[in-house]
Each structure stands twice: as structure tokens, then as C-alpha cells.
Amino acid sequence: MLRVKEALDRIIKRTRVLGTQKLPLEEALGHVLAENIPSPFPLPMYDQAAMDGYAVGSHGYEFTLLEGEIKAGDHPVESPIMPGEAIRIYTGAPVPPGTYAVIPQEYTQEIGGRLRSSKVIKDGENIRRKGEEVKEGQRVLKVGDFITPPVVGLLAALGREKVRVYKKPKMAVITTGSELVGPTPSPPPGKVIDSNMYQITAALRAWGLEVVYSKRVEDDREALKEAVSEALEVAHIVITSGGVSVGRYDLITSVAEDLGIREVFWKVAQKPGKPLFFGIKGRKLIFGLPGNPVSASVCLYIYVKTAVRKMMGVKRSILEDFVYALLSKTLNKKGKRLEFVRGHLFYTEDRKYLPIVRPIQKRASHMLTSLKDANALIILPEDRGYFEHCQDVKVIPLRWFDLFE
Ligand code: AMP
Ligand code: MG
Numbered sequence: 001m002l003r004v005k006e007a008l009d010r011i012i013k014r015t016r017v018l019g020t021q022k023l024p025l026e027e028a029l030g031h032v033l034a035e036n037i038p039s040p041f042p043l044p045m046y047d048q049a050a051m052d053g054y055a056v057g058s059h060g061y062e063f064t065l066l067e068g069e070i071k072a073g074d075h076p077v078e079s080p081i082m083p084g085e086a087i088r089i090y091t092g093a094p095v096p097p098g099t100y101a102v103i104p105q106e107y108t109q110e111i112g113g114r115l116r117s118s119k120v121i122k123d124g125e126n127i128r129r130k131g132e133e134v135k136e137g138q139r140v141l142k143v144g145d146f147i148t149p150p151v152v153g154l155l156a157a158l159g160r161e162k163v164r165v166y167k168k169p170k171m172a173v174i175t176t177g178s179e180l181v182g183p184t185p186s187p188p189p190g191k192v193i194d195s196n197m198y199q200i201t202a203a204l205r206a207w208g209l210e211v212v213y214s215k216r217v218e219d220d221r222e223a224l225k226e227a228v229s230e231a232l233e234v235a236h237i238v239i240t241s242g243g244v245s246v247g248r249y250d251l252i253t254s255v256a257e258d259l260g261i262r263e264v265f266w267k268v269a270q271k272p273g274k275p276l277f278f279g280i281k282g283r284k285l286i287f288g289l290p291g292n293p294v295s296a297s298v299c300l301y302i303y304v305k306t307a308v309r310k311m312m313g314v315k316r317s318i319l320e321d322f323v324y325a326l327l328s329k330t331l332n333k334k335g336k337r338l339e340f341v342r343g344h345l346f347y348t349e350d351r352k353y354l355p356i357v358r359p360i361q362k363r364a365s366h367m368l369t370s371l372k373d374a375n376a377l378i379i380l381p382e383d384r385g386y387f388e389h390c391q392d393v394k395v396i397p398l399r400w401f402d403l404f405e
Pocket of ligand 1: 192
């Protein structure tokens with residue numbers, strides 16, 4: 001059976017990066033940059049005071065105080081300050097030509113028309129130099145950078161009103177199963193509430209993605225075919241849940257075949273989520289997630305998130321997002337599948353050492369309560385069966401609100 005790493009490699013290889021678009025700065029948050037950004041000017045743009053105090057024309061302890069003051073926002077003065085002179089200045093204001101340093105006001109005293117200073121001041125002290133942070137033309141941001149709030153601020157500081165970013169994929173969610181009903185306090189006998197529709201949609205929204213199509217369908221071949229083809233019309237990535245195993249009513253793979261969707265893989269050597277299906281049609285992707293809510297959630301996190309990142313210009317599998325943690329108790333597993341064990345990751349009080357991860361008792365894949373308590377997935381690799389108390393293991397923190405680390 002296909003190994004997890006190989007399945008992820010295939011997803012990254014087959015997923016095409018979506019196009020780019022120019023967005024107003026206000027809408028760029030959460031996207032990935034699709035252009036390099038050189039600075040059109042030096043930062044700071046001019047020599048400026050870093051403190052409230054006095055610009056002085058030379059080293060010294062007593063100065064002739066010039067009339068007036070220079071505030072932030074004032075037009076730079078052209079007449080230079082001479083040795084022995086001082087002028088009142090405020091943080092961010094342009095210093096006059098010839099400024100030796102800025103003496104912070106707490107070291108000074110104004111007496112008549114003179115200024116006394118108690119501070120040994122060095123050349124250039126408390127002056128922010130033009131271009132000391134960024135030189136004119138220097139590349140400040142590059143293709144592939146994730147646009148966080150500070151990046152939005154930086155783009156603004158670099159004078160950008162618009163910025164070129166990678167498009168985000170539009171998503172479709174289809175849940176399948178004749179047993180499924182919408183949330184209700186009294187589900188009819190034999191029915192199951194469709195939790196996957198809600199948790200999958202919620203995760204996609206938390207990652208900043210738009211769900212453009214959602215439908216719950218019965219285990220009926222024609223109905224499923226219709227839903228998947230409608231979804232393929234409008235979405236870049238179609239996610240289905242359920243119906244992907246080998247039962248008589250598991251219709252995803254045959255419907256995919258009918259619709260000309262090319263199977264890239266079906267079944268992965270993992271637990272939970274063994275029956276996972278991944279197919280492509282043109283540039284569109286189809287993920288057939290298993291119906292068990294924990295399997296669906298884990299596969300969504302590991303595989304769909306990886307594909308979304310790639311479409312948005314970042315080639316980074318979720319398996320690379322691991323941290324090491326110390327296992328709080330011995331774990332065993334049977335078989336040759338990689339196991340994602342739900343875990344609770346935490347630090348000891350002093351936060352000095354590796355974090356600890358406590359496996360959550362319930363390991364069955366239908367128990368969503370266990371996933372609620374988890375904030376990480378412990379990776380138990382394919383070819384080992386015994387994991388000892390206190391040994392370090394790889395853990396993937398579950399970041400439900402971040403697409404990128
Ligand atoms: P399946 O993958 O279709 O064989 O479903 C496996 C198990 O998950 C069955 O017990 C289903 O009832 C359950 N299940 C399937 N889809 C959902 C869903 N959308 N929400 C909650 N449970 C589901
Ligand atoms: Mg089913």
C-alpha cells in the first residue's frame with residue numbers, strides 16, 4: 001500500500017499552482033505573494049530624531065538655543081545647525097543638516113536662551129539614519145512570502161496600494177451517506193447527523209477559503225455523479241466524505257471513473273484514513289475522504305491542506321510542520337501502517353525542555369470527542385511498533401486557524 005510520504009509527494013507533484021491576481025492591500029492578508037517587492041525609497045526616508053529632545057550641532061554640555069522647534073511631519077529645514085547650537089526636536093522629525101546628535105530631553109535643562117546637558121553624547125546618537133533599515137531598490141519581500149499582518153504593514157510602508165498574490169482555491173464539500181441528516185435534537189432512528197459537512201466547512205473557512213458548493217447526497221450513484229460534476233464546474237478542489245471504502249454502497253471511486261476523473265491514488269498505509277482517494281480532472285482535484293469523522297478530519301488536515309498550500313504557491317507538505325515532543329506514556333501499534341495518534345501537546349511549567357505529548361485514550365476513528373481534546377497528531381512511523389515512555393516522537397501541531405505555519 002502507498003506510504004503517507006509518497007501520497008503527499010504525489011499530491012504536491014500533481015497539484016498545479018493557481019494563477020495570480022492583483023489585490024488591493026486591504027484584501028491581501030492571508031495570501032501568498034506572487035511578486036518580489038523592492039523598496040522604491042530608502043527607509044527611513046530621511047535622517048530623523050529617534051527621541052524627543054534637542055538636535056545639537058556638536059559635542060558639548062552647553063549650547064545656544066535656537067528659536068522654534070521641529071515637529072514630526074514638518075518639512076525638513078534647509079538651513080544647517082552650527083557647532084554649539086541646539087534646537088528643540090521631537091521623535092520622527094527630520095533633523096537639520098549638520099546635526100551631530102539628539103540629546104534626549106531628560107538630560108537637559110533650558111536656562112534663558114541656553115541649553116545645558118548632563119549627558120555625554122556620541123556622534124550620531126539618537127538619529128535614525130536615512131536607509132539604515134532598507135536601501136533604495138533593496139528587495140524586502142519575495143515571491144512565496146506569506147502575507148501576515150506585519151507584512152501588510154510593510155507593504156503599506158513600501159508605498160503599495162495593490163499587490164500581486166496567488167489566487168486561493170475555491171472549495172466544494174459533498175457529504176455522502178443515506179444515513180445522514182442535518183443537525184437536529186431528535187434524529188430519526190437509524191440516522192446519523194452529518195457532522196462532517198460542518199467540521200470540513202468550518203476548517204476551510206478558518207483557513208480563509210471560500211466554500212462555493214456544498215451538498216449532502218444519499219448513496220445513489222446518479223445523485224452523487226450529479227453533485228460531483230456540479231462541484232467540478234465551480235470549485236478547484238472537491239472534497240467528498242464517505243463512500244470511499246469497498247462496500248456495495250461505496251460509490252466514490254466508480255463515480256470518479258464515470259466522470260473521467262483520473263485516480264492518482266486510492267488507499268494509503270495509514271490509520272486513520274486508509275481508504276483515502278485522490279484524483280484529478282484537468283487542473284481540478286478531488287479528495288475522497290473516509291466518512292468516519294476523525295478519519296475525515298485527519299485526512300483533511302494532512303492532505304487537503306497540503307494541496308491548498310501548493311495551489312497558493314507554497315510547496316510544503318504538512319509532514320514538514322512537525323516538532324519533537326516527549327511521549328508521556330508507552331505506545332504500541334500493530335501492523336505496517338503509519339498511525340496518527342491524537343495527542344495533547346503541552347509544556348512543563350518552566351517551558352525549558354521539549355514539550356510533552358499525552359496520547360488521548362480513545363483511538364477509534366468515529367469518536368469526534370477525542371479530536372476535540374487533541375491539539376496535535378503524534379506520528380508513529382510505518383515500520384516500528386513500540387514507542388517508549390519519555391522517548392522523543394514527531395508531532396504535528398493542529399493549527400486549525402492557520403494555513404501556513
Ligand atoms: P463510510 O466512509 O461511508 O463507510 O462511513 C463510515 C462511517 O462514518 C459510518 O459509520 C458513517 O455513518 C459515518 N459517516 C459517514 N459520513 C458521515 C458524516 N458526514 N458525518 C458523520 N458521520 C459520517
Ligand atoms: Mg457511507
